[in-house]
Amino acid sequence: MKIILPGRPVASGQTTQGTDRPQPRSRRWRRGRGPVRDLWIGGVLIVIVIGFSIASPYFLTQANWLNTSSTATEVLLLAVGETFVICTGGIDLSVGAVLGFSGMAGAWVMAHWFAVASGPDVLSVAVGFLVAVIAGGIFGALNGVLVARTPIPPLVVTLGTLGIATGLGNLLNNGQEISTIPGSVETFGNTNLGGWVPVPVLIAAVITAWCGIVLAKTRFGGYTLSIGDSRESVIRAGINDRRHLFKVYLICGLLAGVAGVLVMARLGAGNPASGSSDNLNAIAAVVIGGTSLFGGRGTIVGSVIGTFIIAVLVTGLVITNVPPFWQEVAVGVILILAVWIDQLHLAGGRTRRRSQQSPPGSAIPAFIPPSVTGRRNGHS
């Protein structure tokens, strides 16, 4: 009952004692689970696109592509950072608020310090962008320190920083947007390469591709998944789990900062409320894309598909004259269905494992960090 896969070295298949629990059918099915999941959710995206294309002649047009991709850009960057965080078994609720704060911080610096100084726009813009990204990084670092070093659950930590970032963003200009920034910012944010590729979309695409490689192909990505899977195993292997968690939240914050820059560039202003609806959209995109809220499993490709499902629903419903509020309903339904189907996939494996041997601490609920469920008994 051995499964010998073509083109792959047979790992010790030559044992005589054999496999003690042969279940080739389900095992083979589960082996292909990750890709199957991506295909499945990608199929949903394609079906939605085809549906809108039939419903409206304006859907597959340049104007709508620009609209959709711009909508997707900011959510995409947040979703990419969120994918890393959720893969570690955590959550970052603050990304949307950090996006808004970053844009405000960058705009504030540009409006206040450089309006008075007569210098070239380029310097002012560069400093403004840098400040925005750093502002995101500071919140990411704050989240990272608190999640990695304290027993406070990530849900609570980032709910707190969500409030802090929202409040600080509003304080910068009394809740109003800051539009007195160099005009070149807006020019930058609305430049199209060849009419089809807005610069912000290009930037987001490059970052996303890079992050996809990091998560899937590098040691950093491997540690990210392993921490979410079993933090104890990572600690025992001598990996500095705290430093790694810090880096993951830092990256998430930096990406929110970059998203803040891109939104500011698109709007030509810093808007404190600009990310408030992106928060849950980003998390929904990640989860729709097949990343497990329990940690240990996830792909950037899935998050990209999830992001585009949401973005296409937004613009598609507008184009087909459906009240846009239905978009929220549709995203909610898809979110629940996606997780439900995911759990059905998992159910087989879970029951089988339980029947063999109790896996200690394998069923840690989402958002509860291992630090709460029993931390490093003497293991440093």
Add this chain to the structure above:
Amino acid sequence: MSVRLAVHDLAKHYGGVDALRGVSLQVDAGEVLGLVGDNGAGKSTLLKILAGATPPSGGEILIDGEPVRFANPAAAREAGISTVYQDLALADQRDVVANFFMGRELLSTNWLGRRVGWLNTAAMTAHTAGEMARLRTSIPDIHSSARNLSGGQRQVLAIARAAAWTSKVLLLDEPTSALGVEQQQQVLQLVHRVRDDGIAVIFVSHQMPDVLAVCQRVTVLRLGELAATLDKDQLTSENLVGYITGAKTGAAPATGNSEGRQSR
């Protein structure tokens, strides 16, 4: 045979409680030493001290004749002692290769690969496959996730991983409990192969048949003290149970033998 690990007069007090009182034992390279005793006999404490998880209150530990002190588990690993705890510490959703190399991943050797930490998946896969084949484990597919392995295969993976990265001493905590008969046999065979690689193995177990099957000598603890160290010719179920329960006491010739070895 050279003495790989020796423990002299090891003690551990928790407040006023003596968990371990003057315990001595030694393991040769390429030997499996059983460590048995009833609950509360001090097995776990001894294991924790050897794994570096807790410092001893007194006594000394020697590896290859050199005294060592472990500030933490990482120090114990550095010194060549690996431990497989009962929970195995496997990442369930990652595959066998990722678990095997956890914390010791092979990276691409070119400049860019080192900079970004690009995993050398091909080399890791080949090495894992080779190691699994060499140890003749029963894991059918090293690309399946640890979740999909049987209890015995998971134990085998954890032991093979620890054995692959340890050079000197392997501590196994109840490796055969909660396993079916055939899976127990797989684990015991793996322990034999690890021993044949010249690693000193300490086998902590409540399963007397497994202890008898795999160990050359057995140290029995009772109430935090050394009850006896039994050599191969004294290893019977009756003797083990006798010393564990205290029905027999330290007058056995085994203790003399053990003393003789230690006085070298």
